[in-house]
Amino acid sequence: MQPDVIVVGGGIIGASCAVSLQQAGMRTLLIEAAQPGCGITAAGMGHLVALDESVQELDLCLFSLKLWRDWVDQHPGIGQVVQTGTLWVAENDAQLIEAQQRAERLNQRQWQAEVIRPEDLSQLEPALRQGLAGAVRVTGDSVVYPPVIAYRMAHDLVQLGGQLLCGQRVNSLRQGSGSSVSVMLDDDRQFSAQHVVVAAGLGTTTLLPEIPVFPRKGHLAITDRYPGRLRHQIVSMDYGQHNMTEDGLSVAANVQPRATGQWLIGSSRQDGQSDTQVSPVAIGAVLQSAIRLLPCLATMHVIRSWAGMRPASPDGQPMIGAHPHRPGVWIATGHEGLGVTTALATADMLTSQLLGKTTAIDAAPYTPSRFFNGVTGR
């Protein structure tokens, strides 16, 4: 059966888009080079977070977080979901002021956040060091295990009547006859559809070199199991501020209690890196920044460290929408460190655009055409 739409890439973004399109009545074929969720989706942290570095970012996060609530209700027991909330920890008065402002911004959007005084912090989270300036607690944030969720979404697609092709790499796209687009596989098979959604993460540039998505390396480590010792996701107020060292490395503590009792410790950001080798300097800096907030980590057993490449875009916002110069080709990539959080909003926005419907939130900040400035093929 010929599909109406082909989605290339079964990470959290492609899998979300495929399910959403199939639910909207489009016969959907999802093609994944390996297994759903095994790309960057398996290398990140899985914090579902209301991040507010810009109004657009917060819009996308809040819309997606509401969709995540429904997803979790409909999939009980899937994806190691823990409603941890987030404690944004301030180490000095300047950070505390920023934390208070964050709480106000979130409250204005009916997203619950409260300022925590230093004397209440140790009761709320005894593992935190003494002497912190305070924190903001955001109760609606949670943590999930993303690869399991992407895998489940691919399964849901098939249950809904869609098609899934795993272990098959798309090596090129071609404009077909009429208004169709064809995808060519490594084994020389070819599939055509009216629409092709490229959600291949960093693999997008192999198919569409003009799409400006690039790798931003991040280091993580995970401990042995210590159940019950940490309740909230702990994030430094430094997070997202990109305070860089000379070699472009920026680090901010981000410690996540997993459903398994493990502590997942992040994270760093570094551009211009070409491999996922673990750098002792970077992972050392990540651990040091986490230990500064949670001293007991120094005596805990870290069992694994790794690095992953976030698919980033030049302006920090994802690309969601039509390719400006290739009719029938759609893009969903460049979500950097928020791809899990914003996956469901991405899928909803892309589906609405593809069906010619009004999007739930303004799609203009995410349109891929913003990087093309009217130049054909960029």
Ligand SMILES: Cc1cc2nc3c(=O)[nH]c(=O)nc-3n(C[C@H](O)[C@H](O)[C@H](O)COP(=O)(O)OP(=O)(O)OC[C@H]3O[C@@H](n4cnc5c(N)ncnc54)[C@H](O)[C@@H]3O)c2cc1C
């Ligand atoms: C260190 C780190 C921490 C992070 N923490 C968080 C967090 O706490 N919260 C959050 O929201 N986000 C976080 N992220 C970001 C998040 O993980 C990513 O934004 C998200 O996983 C990107 O998903 P994706 O589907 O675009 O990419 P991927 O997961 O990489 O999926 C792309 C898929 O496409 C497939 N593919 C590629 N090329 C082809 C081809 N030619 N043919 C067929 N298939 C192809 C690949 O096999 C892959 O499965 C983090 C990322 C990192 C690295």
